[in-house]
Amino acid sequence: xxxxxxxxxxxxxxxxxxxxxxxxxxxxxxxxxxxxxxxxxxxxxxxxxxxxxxxxxxxxxxxxxxxxxxxxxxxxxxxxxxxxxxxxxxxxxxxxxxxxxxxxxxxxxxxxxxxxxxxxxxxxxxxxxxxxxxxxxxxxxxxxxxxxxxxxxxxxxxxxxxxxxxxxxxxxxxxxxxxxxxxxxxxxxxxxxxxxxxxxxxxxxxxxxxxxxxxxxxxxxxxxxxxxxxxxxxxxxxxxxxxxxxxxxxxxxxxxxxxxxxxxxxxxxxxxxxxxxxxxxxxxxxxxxxxxxxxxxxxxxxx
Amino acid sequence: xxxxxxxxxxxxxxxxxxxxxxxxxxxxxxxxxxxxxxxxxxxxxxxxxxxxxxxxxxxxxxxxxxxxxxxxxxxxxxxxxxxxxxxxxxxxxxxxxxxxxxxxxxxxxxxxxxxxxxxxxxxxxxxxxxxxxxxxxxxxxxxxxxxxxxxxxxxxxxxxxxxxxxxxxxxxxxxxxxxxxxxxxxxxxxxxxxxxxxxxxxxxxxxxxxxxxxxxxxxxxxxxxxxxxxxxxxxxxxxxxxxxxxxxxxxxxxxxxxxxxxxxxxxxxxxxxxxxxxxxxxxxxxxxxxxxxxxxxxxxxxxxxxxxxxxxxxxxxxxxxxxxxxxxxxxxxxxxxxxxxxxxxxxxxxxxxxxxxxxxxxxxxxxxxxxxxxxxxxxxxxxxxxxxxxxxxxxxxxxxxxxxxxxxxxxxxxxxxxxxxxxxxxxxxxxxxxxxxxxxxxxxxxxxxxxxxxxxxxxxxxxxxxxxxxxxxxxxxxxxxxxxxxxxxxxxxxxxxxxx
Numbered sequence: 001x002x003x004x005x006x007x008x009x010x011x012x013x014x015x016x017x018x019x020x021x022x023x024x025x026x027x028x029x030x031x032x033x034x035x036x037x038x039x040x041x042x043x044x045x046x047x048x049x050x051x052x053x054x055x056x057x058x059x060x061x062x063x064x065x066x067x068x069x070x071x072x073x074x075x076x077x078x079x080x081x082x083x084x085x086x087x088x089x090x091x092x093x094x095x096x097x098x099x100x101x102x103x104x105x106x107x108x109x110x111x112x113x114x115x116x117x118x119x120x121x122x123x124x125x126x127x128x129x130x131x132x133x134x135x136x137x138x139x140x141x142x143x144x145x146x147x148x149x150x151x152x153x154x155x156x157x158x159x160x161x162x163x164x165x166x167x168x169x170x171x172x173x174x175x176x177x178x179x180x181x182x183x184x185x186x187x188x189x190x191x192x193x194x195x196x197x198x199x200x201x202x203x204x205x206x207x208x209x210x211x212x213x214x215x216x217x218x219x220x221x222x223x224x225x226x227x228x229x230x231x232x233x234x235x236x237x238x239x240x241x242x243x244x245x246x247x248x249x250x251x252x253x254x255x256x257x258x259x260x261x262x263x264x265x266x267x268x269x270x271x272x273x274x275x276x277x278x279x280x281x282x283x284x285x286x287x288x289x290x291x292x293x294x295x296x297x298x299x300x301x302x303x
Numbered sequence: 304x305x306x307x308x309x310x311x312x313x314x315x316x317x318x319x320x321x322x323x324x325x326x327x328x329x330x331x332x333x334x335x336x337x338x339x340x341x342x343x344x345x346x347x348x349x350x351x352x353x354x355x356x357x358x359x360x361x362x363x364x365x366x367x368x369x370x371x372x373x374x375x376x377x378x379x380x381x382x383x384x385x386x387x388x389x390x391x392x393x394x395x396x397x398x399x400x401x402x403x404x405x406x407x408x409x410x411x412x413x414x415x416x417x418x419x420x421x422x423x424x425x426x427x428x429x430x431x432x433x434x435x436x437x438x439x440x441x442x443x444x445x446x447x448x449x450x451x452x453x454x455x456x457x458x459x460x461x462x463x464x465x466x467x468x469x470x471x472x473x474x475x476x477x478x479x480x481x482x483x484x485x486x487x488x489x490x491x492x493x494x495x496x497x498x499x500x501x502x503x504x505x506x507x508x509x510x511x512x513x514x515x516x517x518x519x520x521x522x523x524x525x526x527x528x529x530x531x532x533x534x535x536x537x538x539x540x541x542x543x544x545x546x547x548x549x550x551x552x553x554x555x556x557x558x559x560x561x562x563x564x565x566x567x568x569x570x571x572x573x574x575x576x577x578x579x580x581x582x583x584x585x586x587x588x589x590x591x592x593x594x595x596x597x598x599x600x601x602x603x604x605x606x607x608x609x610x611x612x613x614x615x616x617x618x619x620x621x622x623x624x625x626x627x628x629x630x631x632x633x634x635x636x637x638x639x640x641x642x643x644x645x646x647x648x649x650x651x652x653x654x655x656x657x658x659x660x661x662x663x664x665x666x667x668x669x670x671x672x673x674x675x676x677x678x679x680x681x682x683x684x685x686x687x688x689x690x691x692x693x694x695x696x697x698x699x700x701x702x703x704x705x706x707x708x709x710x711x712x713x714x715x716x717x718x719x720x721x722x723x724x725x726x727x728x729x730x731x732x733x734x735x736x737x738x739x740x741x742x743x744x745x746x747x748x749x750x751x752x753x754x755x756x757x758x759x760x761x762x763x764x765x766x767x768x769x770x771x772x773x774x775x776x777x778x779x780x781x782x783x784x785x786x787x788x789x790x791x792x793x794x795x796x797x798x799x800x801x802x803x
Contacts, residue, residue, distance in 0.1 A: 038348060044527035047342045055335060073744065105550060106413025114444075137456075138449030145444030159452075190553040228413060232345030232527025255412060259494045260529035 032069060033058060042222055045263030045299070046233055049270065059065075077297040083266045084293035086249055087275035091222040092116055095125055095180035098171065098211050098219050100132075100204060101252075102242055103226035105188030108254035108280065110139060112226050113185045114146025115288040116278070120181050121150045128179040130170030131156040132163035133187040143185055153177075163187065163199065163254060164206040171210040171219075178216060191241035204246050222249040224277060227264065229256040235264035239272055248272070254280040257287070261300065315340075319377055326364065334359050347556030350388070350565045355492045358384045382592055388561055394545060394570035397724045399516045403435070403480040407513065409506055409541050410521035411533060412494030415549035419521045419575055420491040421453040422583035423547075427487050428459060429581075435485035436461040437476030437521050439469040440493035440510065449511065450491055457580050460485070469493065469505060469552045473513045490515065497536035504539050513706065518543040519572065522559055524551040530559040538567040545572035548586070552576040559685075567632050628726040630687035631718055647667050674707055678715050678778035681705040691721055 011048050033054055037242040040050035056079055057072060064074050090263060098115075101109045121126050129155060140156045143175035147154035154172040167184055174182045186203060191198040204223055211219040223246045227235050242248055251274050253265045265276055276291040315336040319329060333596055334355050341351045361367070367376045398404045406423065407541065408416045417440070424434040437456045438461055440446035446640030447463040454461035462479050464472035473490050480488045491508060495502035512517060522530065522541040537543060546563050551574045564571060571586045623632055640646055646669055650660055686693055693701070695709075695714065702709045 041342060042348050042528045044345075044529065047339055104525070104553065105418075106415055108413055112445075136449065137452035138447075141445035141448045142443065190550065192553045192756040200548040228523075228525075230411065230523070230526050230527060230529050230533070232530075233343055234553065235527075236347070238525075238553075255496075258411070258498060258529065260527065260530040264527060 040263070043261035043263035044232055044235075045261075045266045046236065049083070049263075049267055073301055077294070077301045079220075080266065080297040080300065081293040083271055084291075084296075085269060085271035085275050086293075087277055090277065090290070091220070092120060092181065092223075092247070092277070093123075093266045096209065096214075096216065096219045097180075097222060098174070098182040098184070099222045100167075100207060100225055101224055101226055102186050102188060102200060102246065102248075103188060104238055105136075106191055107188060107226045107228045109133075109188060110185050111280070112141050112145070112252055112280065112288065113143065114150065114253060115280075115285045117146065117152045117183055118150035118285045119174045119288070121152050124179040126169060126177065127152045127181045128174045128177065128181065129154045130166055130182065130184040132166045133168075133185050134159055134161045134163050134166065135187040139185070139187070164203045167203055167207040168210050171207065171214070173217075175214050175216075181209075182219070191245075192239050197241070197245045201245050222229045223247060224250050224252055225268075225274075226252045226254060227268065229253050229265070229279075230258060230260035230264035231264050233264070233267070233286075236267050236271060239268040239274065243272055243274070248274055250275045250277040250279070252276070252278045252288075253291075256280060257282045262296075265296075325367075325377070330362050330377070332685060335361075337381065344561070345525075345527050345530075347528055347558070347562035347566065349531070350562045353565070354384060354388060377408050385592035386589050388565055388669070389591055389711050390564050391588060392571045393585060393587050396572055397587065398487070401516060402486050403477060404517075405477065405490060405513050405515040406514040406519060407490040407492065407510060407519045408519050408521055409492055409494065409537060409543060410494060411523070412443075412497070412522045413766065414474050414494065414521045415575065416440075416494065416521045417450055417453070417491050418487050418578075419519075419547050419549055419573075419583070420471075421457060421459075422575060422580050423519075423573070424454065424459040424487075424489055425457045425580040426583050427489075428457065431455070432487050433485045434459050434487040434489055435476060435483070436482045436674065437473055437488055437490045438463040439472045439476075439490055441465075441467075441469055441472070441494045446493070468514045470508050473509050473646075475585050475615070477513055477577065488513075488545065497533050497540075503536070503540050509543055516518065517545065519545050520569070521547045521549055522563060524557045524559060526559040530581070531539075534563050534567050534569075534682075538569060545570050547573045547575060547583075549575040573626065595685055606763075623726060628719070629725045630682055630690050630719065633678060633722065634687075637676055637679075641672065673713050674705070674711065677705040678702075678707055678712055690716065 008055055029105070036057070037050050037054045037064060040053060041047055043050075045053075053076070057076055060066065060075055060079070061077050062074060064075075066088070091099050101113055103109050110133065117127050117129050127150070129143060129150075129152055131140045133143075134157060137159070140154075140159060143152050143155070153173065155166065155173045157169070163186065163302045170182060170184055173179075184207065186200060187196075187201065191197065208221045211221045223242075225239055225242050227238065227246050239248070239251065251265065252261055253276060256262050256279050262279070265279075268274060271278055276293075278288050279291050279296070280288045310702055318335055319325065327421075337349055337358070338355045342348070342353065346354075361380045361384070362377050367380070396406075408420050408423075410416050420436055423438055427434045436450055438447035439449045440450075447461075447465060451461045451463060460483070462472070462476040463794065464475050467475070469492065474488065477488055480486075490509065490513060492506060493502070495505065495506060497743055518535065518541055520537055520541075522534065526533070526536050534546075546569055548557065548559070548563075551557055573583050574586050574591075576582045576584055623629075640649065643649055647660065678701060681701045682690075682693070686697065686701075693712075698709045698712045698716075701707075702712050705712075
C-alpha cells in the first residue's frame with residue numbers, strides 16, 4: 001500500500017469534515033472560510049497556521065477568481081504542501097549514518113528504531129542498534145526483541161548505566177563490524193526537564209565525537225525527533241526545545257493510523273523548517289513509510 | 304503546565320483590569336482572546352465554542368457590566384466556568400466492598416498506562432491496600448517485563464501469564480489475588496487505537512470477563528484535538544468511569560484535560576506529574592482552574608507542607624519561635640524544600656509564580672540550594688547555633704571548606720539575617736495573640752493569621768530562601784480568605800522580587 005492510500009484511510013475523518021465544506025459549500029461564502037479555518041484548527045495544525053492558510057487561500061480565490069469550493073480543493077492541497085520542506089538527505093537510505101532517536105515518553109521511539117532496523121536490514125544494510133534508554137524499565141528488553149526479529153545486533157548495558165557510554169560502545173561495535181547504519185534509541189523525556197535535556201545533549205556530543213573517528217572516515221550523525229501524530233500544540237514546543245538543545249535534523253511522526261490528522265507535523269515542519277523523514281501509518285514494519293508532502297496533503301483534503 | 308494559557312488569560316485580564324467600566328466591545332475582545340488561548344491549549348474546538356458562549360452570556364449581564372470591579376467579576380466568571388468544565392467536585396477513586404476490587408486501565412499506545420498502573424498501585428499500597436498488578440499487554444515487546452520491574456521496585460507483586468490470551472491473564476490474576484489475599488487487582492492492558500475494532504473488542508472482552516469496579520482511561524496531557532474522537536469511542540465501548548491525565552509535568556497546556564469531561568461527562572480522577580511512583584495526585588478541579596488562570600494553588604502548598612510537616616518539624620518551629628532561627632534550622636528548611644519537589648514546583652503553585660517562572664525562562668537554578676547546604680555544613684556546631692560569631696576569618700575558612708567564595712558565604716549570612724528578623728516579627732505576633740487570647744479569647748484576625756502560619760508554616764515561610772520580601776509578608780496566613788485582591792497583591796509583590 002502506498003503512502004497515499006495508507007494516509008487516505010487514516011485521514012478519512014478529517015477528509016469527511018473537509019468534504020462537507022467543499023462539497024456542500026457550493027459557492028464560496030464567508031461561512032465557508034470560517035468553516036475551513038475551524039476544520040484546519042481541528043486538525044491540530046494550530047490556529048496560526050490555520051489562519052495563514054485560510055487567508056492565503058482567500059487571496060488566491062480573489063485573484064484567480066475561484067468561486068466554487070471544488071476549485072479550491074486542489075489549491076488548498078498545494079498551499080498545505082508548501083508548509084513542508086524536502087529532506088536534503090535521507091539518513092536511512094543514504095548511508096553510512098548514525099541516527100539518534102529522541103522524543104518525549106511514549107512517542108514511539110523504540111518501536112520506530114525496531115521498524116527502521118528491520119527494513120534497513122531487509123534492504124541489505126549492515127545495521128547496529130544501540131539501546132541508550134537505560135532509564136525505563138524493560139526498554140532494553142523491548143529493543144532486544146526488535147533486534148532479534150530484525151536479525152540485527154543490539155548493543156546494550158545494564159539498566160541505569162550512563163547512556164552516553166552506551167553510545168560510545170555502539171559506535172565501537174559499528175566500527176568493528178563496518179556497519180552502514182547505526183540506530184540509537186534514547187530514553188523518553190519531557191522537554192521541560194533541564195537535567196534530562198542536558199543529559200541528552202551529552203549523549204549527542206559523545207556520539208558526534210566518536211562518530212568522527214570511525215575507521216572508515218567520519219560518520220554523519222543525525223538527531224531525529226519522534227512525535228506522536230495525536231500530539232496537540234505542545235508538539236511545537238517539544239520540537240523547539242529539542243531543537244534548541246540538540247539541533248534536530250528531522251522528524252518522524254508515528255501513529256498516524258488513528259483518527260489524528262497529524263496537523264502538528266505541519267506546524268513543526270513549517271515553523272522549524274524540519275523535514276519529515278518518515279510517517280507511521282500502521283503497526284506493521286512496512287507501515288513506516290517515507291513522507292511525501294503532496295500525498296499527505298492530497299490525502300488530507302481528499303483530492 | 305498550563306503556563307501559556309495562564310499567560311494569555313492574564314494578559315487579557317490585565318487589560319480588562321485597567322478599565323473602570325467595561326463595554327460590550329471589551330468583553331467581546333476578551334472572549335476572542337480566551338477563545339484563542341483555549342484553542343492554542345488544545346481544548347477541543349466545540350468545547351471552546353460552548354465555553355465562550357456561556358461565559359460571554361454571563362459576563363454580559365447588568366450585574367457584571369455595572370459593577371464597580373467588572374474585570375474581577377469577569378475573572379471570577381471565567382474561573383467558575385472553568386471549574387464547572389473540569390468537573391465541579393473532585394472525584395475520588397471509589398472502591399467497592401468486593402474483594403478483590405478490580406481496576407482496569409485502558410488507553411492509546413504510549414499514553415502511559417503501565418506507568419500509571421504502577422503509580423496507582425503505589426498509591427493504594429500507601430493507603431494500606433495490598434494491590435496486585437496484572438500484565439495484560441501481550442503485544443508490545445517486553446511490556447510485562449517493564450511492569451514486573453516497576454512492580455518489584457515498589458514492592459507490589461505482578462501477575463504475568465506470558466503467552467496466554469489477555470482475557471485469560473486477567474482472569475487468572477484475579478484468582479491469584481484471591482489465593483494470595485490481595486485486595487485490589489490493577490489490570491494493565493495493551494495500548495489500542497479506538498478505530499481498531501479487534502483490539503477494542505478485546506478490551507470489552509476483558510471487561511466482561513473480570514467485571515472491573517473501575518475502568519480508568521489514561522490520557523496523555525499533550526494530546527490534541529483528536530482526543531474527542533478517542534475518548535468518545537472508548538466511552539462508548541468500554542464505558543470507563545474516570546480519567547487519569549498523564550505527563551502533566553511537562554508544559555502541555557492540557558487542553559485534553561479540559562475537554563474530556565465536557566465531551567464524555569466522565570470525571571478526571573488523577574493527574575500524573577512526574578517519573579517517580581509517588582507522582583500520581585488526586586485531581587482537584589478548582590485548584591486546577593486556578594492554576595490555569597495563574598491564581599496559584601495556595602491550598603495545594605499548604606497541604607503539601609502539612610503532609611511533610613511531622614511532629615518533629617512542628618516542634619522545631621516552636622523552638623525557633625522561642626530561641627530564634629539558627630543555621631541548623633535553615634539547613635533543615637532547605638532540605639524540606641527539596642523534599643517538596645524543589646523551589647520550582649513550589650513557586651509554580653503560588654499565585655503569579657508560574658508567570659514569574661516564565662519570566663525567568665521557565666527554569667530556576669536550584670544548585671544554589673546545594674551550595675548553601677555545603678556552606679552550612681562547613682560551619683562548626685557553635686557557628687550554626689550562633690551565626691553572629693562568624694567573623695571574616697571564619698568566613699574565609701567556611702568558604703574554603705565548602706568550595707565557595709566568601710561573598711557567597713556573605714549572601715547566605717544575609718539571608719539568615721533576614722529570616723531571623725522575620726522570625727522575630729512572627730514571635731512578637733504570636734505573643735500578641737497569646738495576650739489577646741488571654742484577655743478576651745476572641746480570634747483577632749492578625750492573631751489568627753500568625754497562628755495559622757506557625758506550626759508547619761514556620762518552615763514554609765523561610766523556605767523561600769532568597770525571598771525575604773515574600774516571607775516577610777507571610778503569604779500563607781491569609782490563604783483561607785482566598786480573595787482575589789490578596790492574591791493579586793501577592794503576585795505584585797512576587798513580581799517585584801526577582802532577586803533569586
